[in-house]
Amino acid sequence: MRSLFLSTLIFSTALGVVVPRAGKKIDYNGFKLLRVSLSEGAEDVEAQIEELAAHVLNPGKTAHLDVVVSPSDADAVTALAATSTVLNEDVGAALAEEGELAAYEVPSETWFTAYHSYADHLSFLSDLQAGFPGQSELFTTGSSVQGRTLTGIHIWGSGGKGSKPAVLLHGTVHAREWISTMTTEYFAWQLLTKYASDATVKSLVDKFDYYIIPVVNPDGFVYSQTTDRLWRKNRQTVSGNSCVGRDINRNWPFKWEVPGGASTNPCSETYKGQAAGDSPENTGLRTQVDALKASTGIRLYLDVHSYGQYILWPYGYDCNLVVHNDAEHRSLATRAASAIQAVSGTAYTIGPACATLYATTGDSTDYTDGVGNATYSYTYELRDTGRYGFTLPANQIQPTVRETWEGFISMLKDA
Ligand SMILES: [Zn+2]
Known part of the structure; x- marks a missing residue:
């Protein structure tokens, strides 16, 4: 059971990071939105869930995490969480309710x-x-x-x-x-x-x-709008790392150095x-x-x-x-x-x-x-x-x- 679980995890991790193909918009059809709670002191589990998730929607929240996961990663995330509920069965379908970007009209x-x-x-x-x-x-x-x-x-x-x-x-x-x-x-x-x-x-x-x-x-x-509807950060690169983006709202030069309220990992949402x-x-x-x-x-x-x-x-x-x-x-x-x-x-x-x-x-x-x-x-x-x-x-x-x-x-x- 343990080895099966681990192999699932490793397999899923490879899929967890959603990388768009060049010029292609990420398709969220079938992706689930899960609200997961973690056991106390489970920071390592939180990191594993972040890696599996396509996006964490509320990074930093301690009570629960809202995560968007691909269909193949949903079970692995659920297995790591203390409790989990499905907030949305199909994120792609919810995106469709936003409607198309409108054609330009003068302000009204x-x-x-x-x-x-x-x-x-x-x-x-x-x-x-x-x-x-x-x-x-x-x-x-x-x-x-x-x-x-x-x-x-x-x-x-x-x-x-x-x-x-x-x-x-x-x-x-x-x-x-x-x-x-x-x-x-x-x-x-x-x-x-x-x-x-x-x-x-x-x-x-x-x-x-x-x-x-x-x-x-x-x-x-x-x-x-062009590539990943759930993108959060800016589009700044970090030399020697393939992950993109700084969280501009964790970058202001006041108490920036205090630990705990942002991430030092370039792949993190924060x-x-x-x-x-x-x-x-x-x-x-x-x-x-x-x-x-x-x-x-x-x-x-x-x-x-x-x-x-x-x-x-x-x-x-x-x-x-x-x-x-x-x-x-x-x-x-x-x-x-x-x-x-x-x-x-x-x-x-x-x-x-x-x-x-x-x-x-x-x-x-x-x-x-x-x-x-x-x-x-x-x-x-x-x-x-x-x-x-x-x-x-x-x-x-x-x-x-x-x-x-x-x-x-x-x-x-x-x-
Ligand atoms: Zn925000």
Whole structure:
């Protein structure tokens, strides 16, 4: 039995890493999404499961791992786990519910009923900006490994450009989290298109300068559309290793060196990089954070992710450390979660990141708090809680962006 098990494991390991054939998109038909729990202290087992899995969807979570596995590896993963449940029998079928990438249309509410290509996201931003030239402009802040500029939109109100404390929003640092692209774009859309007609929106646009970057990991995002829908990291190589990608959200140069909240293995979903801040995407983002700190200051930073339905604040790197304005963070998050829930019942869990979800080092919100002096720093983990995970069906885009907007404006009022 033991030798049979071992041979299964070795055979499966060879299949576990999903490597796309050149120019071909990975076919997830028949792949299963399993939620597995591990016995206490079973870090070696966790590593074995990570090797068998095509992707770990929630790397770092201690309570359970959500893993996508090929049909031939499912039994081996189940055998390693203390308990396992099947969240989805066919990941490929779930992907089909996302719908095709839509053809480009000028910005309208219809934009938020389908997913879009990276090129179309850039067109959306530039067409949106062109409609409001007196109170917005596009900006770039550095570029990706493959030379794509990190592009965002700056929005201001009656005080004029750059006159108010900054609200900084990042989307899609993890390539597969497509709903975060749509959500940050919806915020920009609402702020500009409702300014003239909605007194609340006008007051909030007049209160802050907004800097919104819907896709901070463009290379990974493009790769998630052309090749591997479940890709997370950037597309940076490591010399002497065939695995690709740094986790940009474990690469920020603040408490990067603390052990436990990221991986030093280039093949891991949470690979932290070889040195703090050694991804070009991080350099670009960090440059802007530092510049805003030095000019108007940052009142509110949001890093928008999926999935899990959480609102989290610092710290990620230490579960026992409480941020100096923890009570204020909790107060804003409590009201934002209520505002979201009031729309259609979506329930969020809130709390300090490490204690509430899992330990993360070199993450954005620890940096914006610890180095950027942002008054408030939050990570949003949007819908859902695992049924669809990253591949939220197209018919959930509008409900998600609309409810999250209510949480966002609640925070803006309080901040
Ligand atoms: Zn994420």
